[in-house]
Amino acid sequence: MKKIAVIEDSRDVNAALTEFCKKLGNDINVDQFYDRESAESAIKETNYNLIVLDIELPPEKNAGIGIVYTNVTHHKSPVLVVSGLEQTVYKNVMSQLNVWDYLEKPIAADGQEFISSALRMLRAKIDIPVTQTPDLVIHDSSTGKVTYDGSPLNLPQTAKLILMRTYERRGKCVSYPEYYDLVKTGKNPEAIRQHVKTIRDALIEAGIEKEHIAVIRMKGVQWQD
Structure with a gap:
């Protein structure tokens, strides 16, 4: 069973991303989180096959960056960022933190770009080299x-x-x-x-x-x- 964490404060967007994740295979189990505290607690305990992450989790504008660091210092799960923030600055920062991909909201209703990116991560033989x-x-x-x-x-x-x-x-x-x-x-x-x-x-x-x-x-x- 593959475990995926979806971390997104908007319940509608979280639900949509969760549905996309469930289309990735029959062996997918999705944990949903809406805030940094609960997400970080789970990441410390669980070696997720994939983490889907928003950068902004009110009241913190850059809460997602802190979550990425928590992931790096624990299981180093592959991370797919889905954010409404401008890519030109944040995509570069994310690449330095070993984030695998950065998709900008809104995600198309068919979710094909998201599904393609997520499948690539799940199918990879993962032993992620991390610059500490x-x-x-x-x-x-x-x-x-x-x-x-x-x-x-x-x-x-x-x-x-x-x-x-x-x-x-x-x-x-x-x-x-x-x-x-x-x-x-x-x-x-x-x-x-x-x-x-x-x-x-x-x-x-x-x-x-x-x-x-x-x-x-x-x-x-x-x-x-």
Whole structure:
């Protein structure tokens, strides 16, 4: 029996996604959740074959990100995000968190795109390689905070995203253009360097003496352990 978790606060949407999941096979058992607390409790206890997840679970705008981290630190189940939030920013963030796919609402009434994506995940031989970003740099959506090695960092949202991408690719130089999808304005090297300075200042303020984030002249930014 394959177990799927559907996490969506709208009862109508939750019911529709659940019905799509039941079309994936005769051996499907679906658990429905409408809030972060109950979903995280279940994810800690159950190794789901698939987690279908909305990002916004009121009152938290980014509750889904916190749920993804909970999944990563436990069973590492494949995650399919179904959200009404704009893909251009969130799809990239989700890929860094090893989310398998991101579908944007509204989902078509026939559910074919959803079913196709979900079937691909269920049929995969799953031993998911996970980049363990939560071990050192954690984005906690319940507080909006990022921490490094347990020390909270006071960062604006764009700097958080830049830090997460830089850390996820630690040891490699991330070119300036690879950050441009994370910023609304200032899509140029100088603006990215200003965000890096903000991150560096936050690390110093948190008592982190080693200079982990470095600007590579004429190239981009690199996280150094």
